[in-house]
Amino acid sequence: MATEKLMLQFHTKIIKKPIVYRIVKDFDLEFNILRAEITSDLEGKMLLEIKGPKEKIAKCKDYLLREGVELKEASRGIILDYEKCVNCGVCVSLCIVKALYLKEGSYEVDFDKDKCILCGLCLNCCPVNAIKPII
Numbered sequence: 001m002a003t004e005k006l007m008l009q010f011h012t013k014i015i016k017k018p019i020v021y022r023i024v025k026d027f028d029l030e031f032n033i034l035r036a037e038i039t040s041d042l043e044g045k046m047l048l049e050i051k052g053p054k055e056k057i058a059k060c061k062d063y064l065l066r067e068g069v070e071l072k073e074a075s076r077g078i079i080l081d082y083e084k085c086v087n088c089g090v091c092v093s094l095c096i097v098k099a100l101y102l103k104e105g106s107y108e109v110d111f112d113k114d115k116c117i118l119c120g121l122c123l124n125c126c127p128v129n130a131i132k133p134i135i
Helices: 019-025 054-066 090-094
Strands: 002-010 030-038 044-052 070-073 077-080 100-102 109-111 131-134
Touching: 002 054, 019 030, 019 044, 019 054, 044 054, 054 070, 077 109, 090 100
Parallel strands: none
Antiparallel strands: 002 044, 002 070, 030 044, 077 131, 100 109
C-alpha cells in the first residue's frame, strides 16, 4: 500500500463538484484532509494524504486532472538547517501539528516532515533564518 501527499487546487468552475467523494467511491482509496482553504474568490486548495495501491492512486490522479483539478506533488515543505539553528524554540511554539519539536533530553529542535501540513507558520519566525521553504 502506498501513501502520497497531494496539493489539489480547485478553480471556481469546479468547486461544487463532489470530487473528493469520488476518490473513495470510485477508486476505493483512503484519504485524510490535512489542510483545506477556500479563498474569497471561491478557489479552493486542499492538502490531501491518499493511501491505497499505487495503480489506483495513479488512476485517481488521472481522474483529478480530467476534472480540472490542478495537481501538485506535495514535495513542497520546509528545510531545517540544523547548523544555523540555535534551538530557541520559537518555531516549535508555532507548529500546530508538532512537526517541529524539541528532542527530549537534548532540547534541540527537530523536524518530522511526515507531520508537516505546509501551513507556513514557521517560515518567518526564525531569528537566524534556519527554516527555509522548499519550492
